[in-house]
Amino acid sequence: MTDKIIDIQHLSKSFNGKQVLADINLYIRRGEFVTLLGPSGCGKTTLLRMIAGFLEPDQGTILMDGRTLDGIPPYDRPLNTVFQRYALFPHLDVYDNVAFGLKLKGTPKDEIDKRVRKVLKLVAMSDYEDRDVETLSGGQQQRIAIARAIVNQPKVLLLDEPLAALDLKMRKDMQTELKEMHRKLGITFVYVTHDQEEALTLSDTIVVLNEGHIQQIGTPTDIYNEPVNSFVADFIGESNILNGTMIKDRRVSFIGHDFDCVDEGFGEDTPVDIVVRPEDIYFTTDPAKTQFTATVKSCTFKGVHYEMFVDTDSGNELMIQDYDPYPVGSVVNLYIDPDDIQVMRKERTCNVLEGVWNQDTIDIEKPEFSLQTEGLKLPGRKADGDEALQPGSRVKVEIPFGSVDLLDDIDAGLTSGEVYFILYKGDHYHLTVKTEDGGFLWVDTQDIWDKGDLVGVAIKNKGIKISACDEEA
Amino acid sequence: MRKFLAKAYIWLILVVMYAPLVFIAIFSFTKSRVLGNWEGFSTDLYSNLITGNMQGNASLMAAVKNTLLIALVAAFVSMLLGTIAAIGIHNLHGKKKKAVTFLNNVPMINPDIITGVSLFLLFVFLGFSQGYLSVILAHITFCTPYVVLSVMPKLHSMNPNIYEAALDLGATPGQAFWKVMVPELKSGMLSGFILAFTMSLDDFAVTFFTRGTIGLDTLSTYIYTDARKGGLTPELRPLMTIIFLVVLILLIVINLRQAKAARAMEKKFKY
Numbered sequence: 001m002t003d004k005i006i007d008i009q010h011l012s013k014s015f016n017g018k019q020v021l022a023d024i025n026l027y028i029r030r031g032e033f034v035t036l037l038g039p040s041g042c043g044k045t046t047l048l049r050m051i052a053g054f055l056e057p058d059q060g061t062i063l064m065d066g067r068t069l070d071g072i073p074p075y076d077r078p079l080n081t082v083f084q085r086y087a088l089f090p091h092l093d094v095y096d097n098v099a100f101g102l103k104l105k106g107t108p109k110d111e112i113d114k115r116v117r118k119v120l121k122l123v124a125m126s127d128y129e130d131r132d133v134e135t136l137s138g139g140q141q142q143r144i145a146i147a148r149a150i151v152n153q154p155k156v157l158l159l160d161e162p163l164a165a166l167d168l169k170m171r172k173d174m175q176t177e178l179k180e181m182h183r184k185l186g187i188t189f190v191y192v193t194h195d196q197e198e199a200l201t202l203s204d205t206i207v208v209l210n211e212g213h214i215q216q217i218g219t220p221t222d223i224y225n226e227p228v229n230s231f232v233a234d235f236i237g238e239s240n241i242l243n244g245t246m247i248k249d250r251r252v253s254f255i256g257h258d259f260d261c262v263d264e265g266f267g268e269d270t271p272v273d274i275v276v277r278p279e280d281i282y283f284t285t286d287p288a289k290t291q292f293t294a295t296v297k298s299c300t301f302k303g304v305h306y307e308m309f310v311d312t313d314s315g316n317e318l319m320i321q322d323y324d325p326y327p328v329g330s331v332v333n334l335y336i337d338p339d340d341i342q343v344m345r346k347e348r349t350c351n352v353l354e355g356v357w358n359q360d361t362i363d364i365e366k367p368e369f370s371l372q373t374e375g376l377k378l379p380g381r382k383a384d385g386d387e388a389l390q391p392g393s394r395v396k397v398e399i400p401f402g403s404v405d406l407l408d409d410i411d412a413g414l415t416s417g418e419v420y421f422i423l424y425k426g427d428h429y430h431l432t433v434k435t436e437d438g439g440f441l442w443v444d445t446q447d448i449w450d451k452g453d454l455v456g457v458a459i460k461n462k463g464i465k466i467s468a469c470d471e472e473a
Numbered sequence: 474m475r476k477f478l479a480k481a482y483i484w485l486i487l488v489v490m491y492a493p494l495v496f497i498a499i500f501s502f503t504k505s506r507v508l509g510n511w512e513g514f515s516t517d518l519y520s521n522l523i524t525g526n527m528q529g530n531a532s533l534m535a536a537v538k539n540t541l542l543i544a545l546v547a548a549f550v551s552m553l554l555g556t557i558a559a560i561g562i563h564n565l566h567g568k569k570k571k572a573v574t575f576l577n578n579v580p581m582i583n584p585d586i587i588t589g590v591s592l593f594l595l596f597v598f599l600g601f602s603q604g605y606l607s608v609i610l611a612h613i614t615f616c617t618p619y620v621v622l623s624v625m626p627k628l629h630s631m632n633p634n635i636y637e638a639a640l641d642l643g644a645t646p647g648q649a650f651w652k653v654m655v656p657e658l659k660s661g662m663l664s665g666f667i668l669a670f671t672m673s674l675d676d677f678a679v680t681f682f683t684r685g686t687i688g689l690d691t692l693s694t695y696i697y698t699d700a701r702k703g704g705l706t707p708e709l710r711p712l713m714t715i716i717f718l719v720v721l722i723l724l725i726v727i728n729l730r731q732a733k734a735a736r737a738m739e740k741k742f743k744y
Contacts, residue, residue, distance in 0.1 A: 052641060053640075054640075073640070073645075074637070074641055075640050075643045075644055075645055081638070083634040083637070083638055085632055085634060086632075087632050087634035087635045087638040088635075088638075089638070089639075089657075090632075091656040091659075092656075100652075101642035101643050104642065105643055134737065149641075149642075152643070
């Protein structure tokens with residue numbers, strides 16, 4: 001027996017030409033509590049439904065205990081699902097709902113009886129055997145749904161946002177119980193949720209998904225303390241995400257100051273993204289410890305802690321959480337521990353597009369638009385004296401984030417799109433704009449846009465770099 | 474005063490609506506051959522119905538049997554076809570779903586006489602011998618849309634995951650259909666069956682055109698020919714009364730069931 005109970009290899013799935021999952025590779029260890037976490041539409045439920053067998057993958061395979069699940073219908077798979085809206089059978093009472101799977105397998109009556117009673121006890125619903133399931137509360141129905149699945153002793157239990165329909169208090173209670181159940185049963189749990197707090201509380205391993213791609217796989221502490229990119233940092237917990245430069249190993253510069261950190265291997269003078277959690281910025285009165293000063297802009301009581309927004313001396317906004325409040329308007333001394341600075345390689349430092357050069361214009365392919373070449377700096381002659389660009393030759397265009405302008409009028413620019421993802425970087429917003437044809441542009445702006453806003457896109461002739469594509473590419 | 478007028482109005486309407494039925498019911502208790510002559514109270518017409526020893530045409534009972542047989546078979550087959558069709562339509566999306574739902578509604582609005590004539594022409598064209606089978610097929614044709622219509626709302630209110638839940642627990646698609654889908658849709662199927670049964674029961678136009686020339690009579694075609702021959706068979710009066718009562722009871726049963734279902738829904742949404 002292998003340690004990997006489920007092994008997902010190169011799994012892809014599209015609906016109506018839209019890719020929902022792209023080349024997913026993931027394995028799940030026996031007995032593990034794995035959470036698939038991501039915003040709605042990230043593909044997490046699709047992945048779960050493919051493991052359950054309700055959907056066929058377009059490409060790739062899912063192995064269970066080393067054997068492929070391809071072509072095996074859901075009723076022959078040794079796993080069970082807890083559905084988001086319980087999906088209990090309304091015409092059966094609690095007992096018959098739980099006994100449904102065992103009866104189908106032809107389990108002897110006295111054994112069914114024994115096992116049903118045992119799981120009902122486990123979910124604390126022993127006295128409800130004869131109740132009509134429709135008369136139960138949401139939380140009780142959820143317990144029955146769990147009992148109905150685990151009574152079959154599946155090797156893997158799949159849970160599709162099982163707590164999403166419950167109120168907050170009930171959800172917290174059920175989280176504790178699920179964790180306890182997982183420990184007692186020793187079954188592998190695969191749990192789907194969009195609730196990052198739930199994922200952090202319950203999981204042994206979290207798989208963060210976005211746009212059909214796995215962003216990060218790790219333990220809750222890994223994911224929280226060492227997010228690999230700004231999406232994960234933004235999605236999990238509160239965070240300050242900032243632009244920075246890695247000066248050299250263990251030394252990084254951001255918000256106008258240099259800090260010691262623990263990261264190495266980024267090279268020298270490399271642009272990076274910095275994540276500092278709001279609880280990791282400390283107040284001090286000791287001038288020797290002070291790394292920078294800031295003015296408190298707002299202070300809100302949040303129950304356990306105070307949440308403050310401060311403007312640093314270099315004009316960046318930071319969120320800080322502390323047990324003690326500081327008055328609005330006061331100037332405070334702050335420092336950050338080297339351990340608490342998370343340095344991430346930038347996914348990109350500018351928009352890199354490809355297109356065809358036609359002397360007056362460059363026809364960019366995705367997103368599709370034409371860029372006027374007038375005033376742009378073109379590459380010079382090659383070493384052998386040929387012109388670097390012939391009409392029709394392919395070029396690479398690099399457009400800095402700051403050279404993309406967003407316009408209210410969607411018809412005014414070169415192309416148009418929708419504000420897709422917003423990241424606040426302390427002194428500016430970093431936006432992802434999805435164009436009509438499904439391409440992406442990244443923009444740095446001071447202006448405030450909302451997610452979903454429709455915008456026109458214009459390109460400023462500033463800092464644009466054009467180079468010939470390599471022949472082999 | 475206003476209240477009194479409002480009440481009087483309702484009663485007036487009820488009287489106008491139910492007077493003919495009451496009239497028939499009253500005159501079912503007298504032996505007179507001609508409707509309207511009261512010849513003293515008697516239950517003879519009722520006993521004649523049961524014994525089959527009729528004053529008028531003896532084929533009345535045969536027509537009743539035909540009517541019931543055709544209605545039962547047509548309603549049952551429509552129930553199965555309509556349920557399967559409803560599940561199919563429910564699983565369609567977007568334009569396709571709208572188109573098929575529209576196609577399902579057309580036969581219901583279509584005048585019976587047109588359905589009847591077109592089916593007649595179709596049977597003749599296909600060289601299909603007309604008789605029991607053609608009438609039953611014709612009735613299935615116009616009954617099925619009503620079943621689809623009564624099963625669809627059940628599918629809408631059903632949790633979309635329960636079929637998958639059954640598969641997940643080890644049921645084959647067939648088992649999932651019988652053990653989960655059918656119990657869930659049962660009440661809609663039954664309403665559809667009753668609706669189809671009553672539609673078939675009182676159909677005249679379609680039956681008239683598809684019964685062929687073998688002398689097959691249902692109640693409606695029997696009464697039509699009987700009336701043309703001069704005077705209705707007196708036993709029709711008790712028969713009408715009985716049919717009216719049966720339909721009334723069915724209607725009350727359906728209404729009670731619906732009220733119960735509505736209460737159950739209310740209860741469900743309280744949580």
